[in-house]
Amino acid sequence: MFPTPVQKAAPWVRHAYTIILPIALILWLLPLIGVAITSVRPSADLAAGNYFGIPSRFAGIDNYTAVFRDSPIGWYILNSFKVTIPTVIGAVGLACLSGFALAVYKFRANLLIFFLFVAGNFIPFQILMVPVRDMTLRAGLYDSISGLVLFHIAFQTGFCTLFMRNFITSLPFALIESARVEGVSEWRIFRYIVLPLMRPAIAALSVLVFTFIWNDYFWATVLVQGQHAMPVTAGLYSLNGQWIAAWHLVSAGSIVAAMPPVLMFFLMQKHFIAGLTLGATKG
Amino acid sequence: MPALSSAQIKILSKVAAMSSTVSATSGFWKRNQQRLAPWLFLAPGMIMFSIYVIIPIFQSIWISFYDWDGLGPKTWIGLGNYVELLDDEAFYTSLKNNILWLVLYLLAVPAGLAVALFLNQTVTGIRLYKSLFFFPFVISQVVVGLIFTWFYAPDFGLLSALIKTLTGQSIAILADERYVTLGIIAAGLWPQIAYCMILYLTGLNNINPEQVEAARMDGARGWSLLWNIILPQLGPATFIAIVVTVIGALRSFDLVSIMTDGGPYGSSRVLSFYMYEQALSEYGYRMGYGAAIAVVLFMIMMVFITLFIVRMLMRERHA
Known part of the structure; x- marks a missing residue:
């Protein structure tokens, strides 16, 4: 040591x-x-x-009550949940499929597609901003929860696929091969053999993606304008403008906004750190 | 290849039994299943990722050759936006700040290592200490920004009060062009150090204890042990720490937007923020110009992405 x-x-x-x-x-x-x-x-x-x-x-009771009573922060938090939960389900679900494809099958474009997912994951958001905003506007999804969710699912799929692919690669391949010899269909191999073994990876990814999306601020400002769809990060910023010098309220609001990912972290710590440090040992 | 456990064999026989009941699949599918399956599994993810990530990159590059307000018709101006960038003071300020971010942000890597070494002990309650040290990373950057705005605020900020008692001067960090970017970077370092720390803690956990003991037998101590034995084994952790820190530095947007909104007088802008300001500000929408700034940022990032991919590719080949 x-x-x-x-x-x-x-x-x-x-x-x-x-x-x-x-x-x-x-x-x-x-x-x-x-x-x-x-x-x-x-x-x-x-x-x-x-x-x-x-x-x-x-x-404390006065301040926190005031924050919830006099500001729409409760609504913003509800919006954050409405954005975050479908994103977690969507991105992790898509990544289970694509991660399986990239880990199990050998085909020519395999590495190319894998690196496309990896590279897409690291690009600056700004290179996507103008076209994604324009596309969301034209699809009539601007300023709506679903517009935000669709983008988040698509973007997070990159990171999640990288994660899932590496996880499935570490599973015993003999299991899949012997299933094939038995004549099990590819879908059943995925559904009944690989998916049950992926539970720890699904847990780790869900906690991570939950935190990433909850804390997103940039896309919340780009794709949402009004109060009705605004998540708590952007909401807190606009409240900060109204609560000038009312630092007791700003502080209480900040703590409220930070709470869900913090709770998530302390409850699911093992999974969270396993997800975050993937690759830090063998990379 | 690891041998199958008895539980796995049990699952296998169960699934195989289920499959034998459905055998009426068509001949074409049977023959080509192996070849088609990966594409069917990939399709949903790839379609979403292409629509929202891959194609927009090219669209942005395309838009950067136009003059466009986001609503009206686009006017082709070729390299006009890029030529304009060359003469734009604000662009150079942002670029300079981005370089400053990149350099100073990388301090998170050695700092994270230092904290990890400090915490890599087995005393009572150390697990809780580790989680609490990691805590800042879990909090949204919006909240981190607000916390540090308060921390730096003149008159009633904790740090300003400390500086005043120590030096007798009062400094409004976020209102002073000399210190504003440094102040924001310091706020960003707080969660980033926590992130690097957790990477190194995991790395330290997986160090080969025999090698360390052998080196100790040979008389290696302190720095030389750290430098010659420990750090090489922490290679993967260091690599990931550098990657995430570089990306974090070039993505810095939230803190600038929350803490100063680019001010005072635009002195704390970074490329990501300047791009947003140009494309979607109250002074009018300049989508083409914004896209050009984004392309420059993208090119800078591409250098790092390429390095990362090359390394991963080499590892894949070895595996």
Whole structure:
């Protein structure tokens, strides 16, 4: 193990480590802690210049109620779910199929198509912006949830296919071969043999895509204009414009908007990290 | 090739039994199944990906040769947009900022390694520490931007207050042309370091312990152990960390839009933001000009994408 475990080090190193660890964490999360405290500060504190001290009273309930009551943030969050969940299902579903095709069959265009998916994944969004916006407008899907969902599904398919293809490649190929010898159709091989083995990959990808899409801001501003379809990232930005200097509300709103992916991360941590670090060990 | 487990063999025989009941498939399909199946599996994903990703790239390049407001007729102006770019102050500011982003953002890689080395211990609660250190990456960039705007705010921002007590000067980071881009990059580094950290933690977890022990026997310590034994084994993690950081740096849009909206006086613009501003701003829609900026950004990114693909291709050949 590297570095040397502190248990093997001199006692003072061990003590120093246990002291430094929490301090480092607090410093690292200082901006976040500041915002969390501001979100429970009464507005009177801000007016009186008490920005950093202990809040004069706990106003968390007031602030968070105010955010939900006086702003459409609840609606924005609902929109975010309406965009995120179908995208996760669509992109992961399509990637199961295309990842299977690229991992199991040997045909001439295989690598070419695979690298097309990989490369498409890394391009700057701006090169797609004008045509995608124009196409969405002409299809009558501009400013709608489905317009956003369709684009997200298509774009995420690139990353998801890369992920699925690499995962299926690591499965025992003998399983597929012996099924073929038995005369099992290709679709059944996919449906009943490979798909059940893909569960961990599906879980990891779903959590990742959920976070990516929830946190998307660029496409939410390009493909959506009005409140009715706006996800929470873009919604928070427009609220920030209305809540000038009401930092207790901005803070509470930020925390509300950040909550779903954070919960997702802590509940599904193992899958999340497995997905994110794919390739970090053997690549 | 790994041997099949008994559970897998059980699934296999079950599926085979189901299949033998349906045998009335046509001869053509039977003969060509192996050849057609991959295309049928690929079709839905490929159609979606082509419509929304592959074709629009070429459309953007095409549009960049036109003068177009997004609604009216397009006018062909050849390289006109690119010629105009050569004389555009704002374009150079954005390009310069993009290079700054690229260089400084890469600090996330060594910083992430440092944090990972710091946390790669087995004391009580370390798992929770690792998750909490990773935390900033899960939060949306919009929220990160708002958090740092507050952190930097003059008068009541935590950082400004610290600077004031230390130096006696008050600096409005986001309103000062000298510091604004650095301030935004620092905000971006926060989640990016967390990302690199998690890549390295996984890498460190998979290091061959025998090699490390053998090197220790030979008297390798500290830096030389890290440099000669550990880092080479972390190669894949480093590669991915660099790839995602480069992409992140060139994609930087959210933070600029949230924290400064390109200001003050356009000094914190980056290409991605400038493109958006030109194509969809209140000053009028210049789709052709915006597309030209996007093409430049795309070309820069293509250099990195090509390097990445070449490396992957080499690995595929080896496998």
